[in-house]
Each structure stands twice: as C-alpha cells, then as structure tokens.
Amino acid sequence: xxxxxxxxxxxxxxxxxxxxxxxxxxxxxxxxxxxxxxxxxxxxxxxxxxxxxxxxxxxxxxxxxxxxxxxxxxxxxxxxxxxxxxxxxxxxxxxxxxxxxxxxxxxxxxxxxxxxxxxxxxxxxxxxxxxxxxxxxxxxxxxxxxxxxxxxxxxxxxxxxxxxxxxxxxxxxxxxxxxxxxxxxxxxxxxxxxxxxxxxxxxxxxxxxxxxxxxxxxxxxxxxxxxxxxxxxxxxxxxxxxxxxxxx
Amino acid sequence: xxxxxxxxxxxxxxxxxxxxxxxxxxxxxxxxxxxxxxxxxxxxxxxxxxxxxxxxxxxxxxxxxxxxxxxxxxxxxxxxxxxxxxxxxxxxxxxxxxxxxxxxxxxxxxxxxxxxxxxxxxxxxxxxxxxxxxxxxxxxxxxxxxxxxxxxxxxxxxxxxxxxxxxxxxxxxxxxxxxxxxxxxxxxxxxxxxxxxxxxxxxxxxxxxxxxxxxxxxxxxxxxxxxxxxxxxxxxxxxxxxxxxxxxxxxxxxxxxxxxxxxx
Ligand SMILES: Nc1ncnc2c1ncn2[C@@H]1O[C@H](COP(=O)(O)OP(=O)(O)OP(=O)(O)O)[C@@H](O)[C@H]1O
Ligand SMILES: [Mg+2]
Numbered sequence: 090x091x092x093x094x095x096x097x098x099x100x101x102x103x104x105x106x107x108x109x110x111x112x113x114x115x116x117x118x119x120x121x122x123x124x125x126x127x128x129x130x131x132x133x134x135x136x137x138x139x140x141x142x143x144x145x146x147x148x149x150x151x152x153x154x155x156x157x158x159x160x161x162x163x164x165x166x167x168x169x170x171x172x173x174x175x176x177x178x179x180x181x182x183x184x185x186x187x188x189x190x191x192x193x194x195x196x197x198x199x200x201x202x203x204x205x206x207x208x209x210x211x212x213x214x215x216x217x218x219x220x221x222x223x224x225x226x227x228x229x230x231x232x233x234x235x236x237x238x239x240x241x242x243x244x245x246x247x248x249x250x251x252x253x254x255x256x257x258x259x260x261x262x263x264x265x266x267x268x269x270x271x272x273x274x275x276x277x278x279x280x281x282x283x284x285x286x287x288x289x290x291x292x293x294x295x296x297x298x299x300x301x302x303x304x305x306x307x308x309x310x311x312x313x314x315x316x317x318x319x320x321x322x323x324x325x326x327x328x329x330x331x332x333x334x335x336x337x
Numbered sequence: 338x339x340x341x342x343x344x345x346x347x348x349x350x351x352x353x354x355x356x357x358x359x360x361x362x363x364x365x366x367x368x369x370x371x372x373x374x375x376x377x378x379x380x381x382x383x384x385x386x387x388x389x390x391x392x393x394x395x396x397x398x399x400x401x402x403x404x405x406x407x408x409x410x411x412x413x414x415x416x417x418x419x420x421x422x423x424x425x426x427x428x429x430x431x432x433x434x435x436x437x438x439x440x441x442x443x444x445x446x447x448x449x450x451x452x453x454x455x456x457x458x459x460x461x462x463x464x465x466x467x468x469x470x471x472x473x474x475x476x477x478x479x480x481x482x483x484x485x486x487x488x489x490x491x492x493x494x495x496x497x498x499x500x501x502x503x504x505x506x507x508x509x510x511x512x513x514x515x516x517x518x519x520x521x522x523x524x525x526x527x528x529x530x531x532x533x534x535x536x537x538x539x540x541x542x543x544x545x546x547x548x549x550x551x552x553x554x555x556x557x558x559x560x561x562x563x564x565x566x567x568x569x570x571x572x573x574x575x576x577x578x579x580x581x582x583x584x585x586x587x588x589x590x591x592x593x594x595x596x597x598x599x600x601x
Contacts (some may be wrong), residue, residue: 137478163480171478177471191479 090115091136091247091281096145098131105131107303109145118273118280120290122325123300124334129283130174132300133251136281137171138162149247167195170245170278172253176236178224185211185220188238195243210238213268215261230257237265241272250282262286266293287326291315299325301334370562371554374492377485387490395456395491395557396498400505402451407506410443411435411513418514419522428518432529433536435514436507440537440545444507445499446593449552452502453585457560460491461581464564465574473565488565492557499553500546507545544600551596552589559585 091113098106105128113119123129134140135147138154147154149165157165178187189207192198198206211217214234224232237253250269254262266286270293273280284290290297291311298308299322307314307322317323324332418434464487467473476483511533518524563581567573 134474137474139474139477163482166478166480169478171475173471173475175471177475179472179475180466180470194479194481 090148090150091279092148093136094146094148096132096135096147097143098128098135098140099143104303106135106142106145109300109303109305111298111305111308113279113281114295115150115279116277117295118269118282118293120282120284120294120297121300122284122287122290122297124325125285127300128303129300130251133249133281133283136249137169138166168246170240170243170248172233172236172240172248172250174251174255174283176224176232178232178235178239180224182223183220184216184222184224184227184235187224187235188220188242191239191243206242207238210242211235213272214238215264230261233257234261234265237268244276245278247279247281250280250284252283252285254284254286262289266290269293287328288315301325366566367562370488370565371492371558373484374488374558374561377482377489378493380485384486384490387486388493391490391494392498395452395460395494396502399452399455399498399502402455403448403502403506404509406447406451407444407509408513410447410506411439411510411515412517414438414443414510415514415517415522419518419524428522428524429528430532430536431514431518431524432531432533435518436511436533436537437541439507439510439514440541442593442597444503444510445545445548445552446589448503448506448549449499449556449589450586452499453556453560453582453589457556457585458578458582460557460560461564461567461578462574464561465567465577468565468567469570469574483565488561491561492554495553495557496550497553499556500549503545503549540601544596547600548593548596551592555588555592556585559588 091111093109093111096106096109097104109132111119121129121132131140135142136149136154138157142155145155152161152165154162154165178184179190182190185207188210189203192203192206196203208217208220211220214237216231216234216238219227219231224235227235233253233256237250240248240250253269254265257265266289269280269282272278282290282294291314294311296308296310297314298305299314300306301321307317307319309317314322315326320333323329324334414435415431418438419428419431422428422430422434464473467487473483473487476486515526515529519526519529560581563577563584564574567577
C-alpha cells in the first residue's frame, strides 16, 4: 500500500503540490487525472524518490520513502516498474536491448531466457520484429509501447504509468488498456497511472483521483467519480469550457 | 517570495550574499560529484563493457586528431626551434629542445585540449540529453546508480586514455620534428636522437605523465558534471556543452601552470 500525506512541493515561487494526500491499496489500479501542467508528473516523481517534497510524507508498504536514501531507497525501487511520460528509452540501445536491459542488469537469467522474455513482452505490445530498430527510428506510439514493455518485463509489484497511451490511436489505446488489465490479472501489481483517456479509464480503473490546484479534490471508484457532485470533477470529465476550471 | 524580483542595486549586500552562496553551493556540488564517482569506482560490479565503450570513444576515435595535431606541432617546433638555435650555432640541441617541449608541456596540454574539443563536448551533450529526456531518471528508478553506470566509466576511461593519447602525441610530434630538422634542414639523424637521449630523463617523462593523468580526470569530470546537471531543454544542453569546453580548457591551463611549478 502506498500512502501519501500532505505533500507540498514548490519550484521557486510556483507552488505545484499544496497538500496532496492519497492512499493506493495493494493490487489496485489507481488512475490520477487532472489538468495539463497540474503537477501529476511531479507527484509521480515524488513516489519514485526522484523529487524530494518540501513537506509531507510518503509510505510504501509501511516504510517511509521520504526518509530513505541510497541503498534503502533502491530496495524499494527494485519493486518498481516505471513508464515515463516521454518514454525515457535509452537512445544508444536498440528496442530489444532497451527491453532486455532491466533483465540483464537486475537478474541472473541466461541469455536465452532473457531473449525469450523480451520477445514475449515485445509481442504483447504488438512490436514483434521491431527489436533491431533504434528508438529514433520508430514512431512515438511505438516508443510508448517499448517503454511499457520495458517497465513490465521484470514483473514488478508496483507499476507507475505516466500517460502511457497519450498520442496513440484509439485502437491502440484500448489494446494497451487491455494489456494492462491482462497483466494485472496475472501479476496483481499495484498500479498508479496518470492518464487523460476519459472515458476509457473508467473501464480499467479501480479508483480514480483528481488532482486540481495542488490537492486531490476527489477520490472514488469510476461510478462515484462519474456521478460526482463536485463541479470541478464534472467539468473536467466532460471537458466543458464553462465552469469553475478556467481554460487558460 | 520576492527572490530575484528586487533590483540587485537596491539590496547590494543581500544579492552579494546570494551570489556567494550560489557559488559555494555549486562548487560543493562539483567537488561532491568527483568524490562520489571516486567512491563508486571501487564498488563492484564493475561496468567493463561501458568502460571499453568509453575508451573507444574518448581514446580510439580521437587518434586521428591527435596524430594530425601532434605531427604539425612537432614540425612547427622543429622549424622554429631550429631557426632560433641556428643563430647561436647550437642546432645540435634541436632534438632535446623539441622532445622536452613536447613531453613536459605541449604534449599533455595540446592532447588534452584536442580531446576536450572532440570527445568532451560530445560527452556533455550525450549526458545532457540523457538528463533532459529522463534516461538518467530511468536508470535511477531501475535502482541502477547512474554515477556508477554512467559517470565512473567515463572518468576511468579518461585516466586510461589521456596518458596514452599524450604519449602518441609526443611520439608523432618528435617524428614531425625529425622530418623537418633532419630530412628538410639537414641535421644529422644521430645528433637529433642522440642528444635527445642525453638530455631527456625519466623526471621529464613523469612530469608529462602526471599532467596527462590529471588532465584526464579534469576533462572527464568537468564534461560529465556539466552534462549531468544540465539546464532545461535543448538550450540547456547547448549551454552546458559550451561551458564544459571553456571550463575544461581553462582548468587545463591553470592546472598545467600549477603542476609545472610543483613538479621537478
Ligand atoms: N524540475 C522542475 N523545475 C521547475 N519546474 C518544474 C519542474 N518540473 C515540473 N515543473 C513545473 O511544475 C508544473 C507541473 O508539471 P507536471 O509535469 O507535473 O504537469 P503534468 O500534470 O504532468 O502535466 P501534463 O499532463 O501536461 O504532463 C509545471 O508548471 C512545470 O513547469
Ligand atoms: Mg505529466
């Protein structure tokens, strides 16, 4: 279980997180929605230990992440899989090597076993036969899928997705969502996912949280969010121009 | 809150204090960077593959530049020193004059400057791009220390390649001096190399060696650091690259003077 308590973060005078509190239960798929530039990626980076909060605390299964450094922090990260918003693929390596990389570095599997698992993951994201290409030789959507394959290849317990489907065509969005659900059924990982895919996310989320103006304004299962009485949530999920959120 | 908004002139003491703090902080970070890299160098597992790749990049691929500049430096030295010595009737000392200038000063310094231009700037850009595209963050969250994975191989490769590049520069340069002095201007071959053997001793070679070794650390340290802490976007990377080259070059010359005055 991940517990976030009263997280604050400012960059200079810009206050991005102003008291975020959230609980993510073990094995659930939690989807965070919110406006572009609202601090969702910044929030995820705190969960990854890449950014340190100005105030507030984060626990991952009872250990206080915000107190950890070095080895101890890495021990928590060993259980993570991460899909960065931009993919963050290693551009000096081929697609195959990118996906094989965590297995080569973190496990003692044989080369054949690594190749087999890598090919399997590439097939699952629909990229069979693309292994020899370099990241700059494939499309943006393909890069996203490589990043997903790389994050899941080690079968992590906790997976963070930062907009894994943004920029993909609708068929692929559904394919990726199904893949995530499938793998989730198999491995029961905990997922924290940032996504703008409304309404598709309501099919896969166990719970949805909305981050707005630096705080979580509402958390609930998909029905509760869709039927929310909060005008901010309503305006956001319907994409209306008129309302409490100003389209600036 | 009003940090940076008040004109510096209105609060001279305050802004002076802030600038000093910033300088001290970045100096501290700069030193810490090398300290951390140094500490991780001795923690297994060692990234041998990465190291070989870096040696190839910093060393092997700089060879043509080194040979070219080394040859011409030697030839220029051969010509100029010959013309000077001729006035005193002591052309016989051309060999040691060329060899000593190369081995003690020009070899280490010019080789380091050339490698900075060819490989150092590329290293900064590469690491800077890895930073802004979150590849370094990706390494970090895979629990792979980017210091160990990325930076240590670069600095160790600098330690290994710079002395070798410098030796190459010296040898080619001495040969360039030979071409001009002996083949072109008619000094005897025996004099050129014979006097060299008499006047160049181990202390001179060690001076050059220590210089090149420390330049190897300075260049890779500065270039890796500038890339690692690059600013935002493409502009940040290009600024980091420029700064890396300028700072490396300045430090090479300053450190050369310092070593020149403490080493025998
Ligand atoms: N390292 C940083 N330094 C300074 N400001 C930052 C940094 N990272 C993020 N910010 C700022 O924090 C704000 C939130 O950024 P963030 O990337 O979290 O938005 P987001 O919710 O992920 O948006 P999107 O949906 O477009 O990805 C932005 O205004 C951004 O400029
Ligand atoms: Mg984002």
